[in-house]
Amino acid sequence: MPPSDPQRLSLNTATVKQQWTLAQAIEGCARHGIRGISPWRDKLAELGLKKAVSLIRSNELSVTGLCRGGFFTAKDWLDDNRRAIEEAHALEADCLVLVVGGLPECSKDLAHARERVQECISKILPEARQAGVPLAIEPLHPMQAADRACVNTLEQALDICDALGGGIGVAVDVYHVWWDPKLESQVMRAGKKRILAYHICDWLVPTRDLAFDRGMMGDGIIELGKIRNWIDAAGYSGFHEVEIFSELNWWKRDPDEVLRTMKERYLQT
């Protein structure tokens, strides 16, 4: 397989969320020769949108995604998603990542939650299109179906995309989809048109927490090279974004060590 291209590496700021502000993460990327960044909106709000735009431009970084819109179970979902679209537009982000939300409080009605997701996306999609902000549905691992996202497979996400038309696609995060027997076929189905973001990390054995125990590439069992080849073959030519939630390990480390390690590992896998 072809070697990883360091020019395509991006930092999702969640990877160093306990250690760095957004300003520090931007400067960290520049220092380590990482050309892409994907900020989370809480950090963006802390820094302020204008300052963030200015700092990202002056460091010549690409914004490979904005995390996150979605959570259509929240009361203020419409206003919040509108603001997210505006922010993604200002940042010239490659996409706005949608983590769609799980079951509403006191509800077990999964089918209804899923219908609602599609309805809500259809309501914000015209504004996103107008703003030139592609929406990227991120299917989350089935273990997070109840509390974070009721879209849980690439097939399901692509069915929603097909129902809604243009201006929408998927964020493929290996952590959420590596286990899927239909991964290769659905990546090919998604193709260049629908794959808007590609997130990497690793699945640890054992995994000690359902949300915050992701591994650094190479420390787990995901076939990163194989999946990257599928993504490439499908026509995706964007960044490879490292997103590691790791309460027990990487969030405790020196963030410069984290960036150094992720770059090394990226080049090895």
Next chain:
Amino acid sequence: MPPSDPQRLSLNTATVKQQWTLAQAIEGCARHGIRGISPWRDKLAELGLKKAVSLIRSNELSVTGLCRGGFFTAKDWLDDNRRAIEEAHALEADCLVLVVGGLPECSKDLAHARERVQECISKILPEARQAGVPLAIEPLHPMQAADRACVNTLEQALDICDALGGGIGVAVDVYHVWWDPKLESQVMRAGKKRILAYHICDWLVPTRDLAFDRGMMGDGIIELGKIRNWIDAAGYSGFHEVEIFSELNWWKRDPDEVLRTMKERYLQT
């Protein structure tokens, strides 16, 4: 929906594995008017097969499954599965449940692991057919794909069944499949012929452990009534087996309380 039928309730002995031997579980079922039991093989070995058969018969219990065969990653998988088939035959079990195993040690090759599962099953299937023991592939939740079972959806399990022919079907455990967008359609595809066992419990929010934090029916978010109706509509007329791994709660309680509670909850859901 029609009320749950107490005659169809079965105890998977894992639910009280920390508290009771198999003999105690058999007597517990009889005491609580639970007509089905599904033993695990470690407990069966402790009691001895002959004694177990005798005690189960004298208490007029149905054996709704034997847990478990499979684990085709183990070195002695062939002998072990042969013994499991013999035991299931002696117990007149409705099926031998197959937990197929995850990735072999030091391997990340998921596709190969999955091919191997199908090959290994094809090797034991003739003996199982001859012994009159249906094999039930249990798709496990994707969060257990690496370490316990690389068959992770009902669709995938049914594809294997279709490739292998008769004498094989699936064990549908709500805990593993509740999140699946294709659950209803795949249950209907499975139908009477392929559904060999139906396991119930609940998915807790939050879930604190990837393996041992299952909930009692009613304590979580699984739509048990809806799924049971699908299973019924598909033609399944067997037992409803309660299987709860619960290190933090039910394994710590008085086992008579556990059986009383599972019976009450079963009748309510």
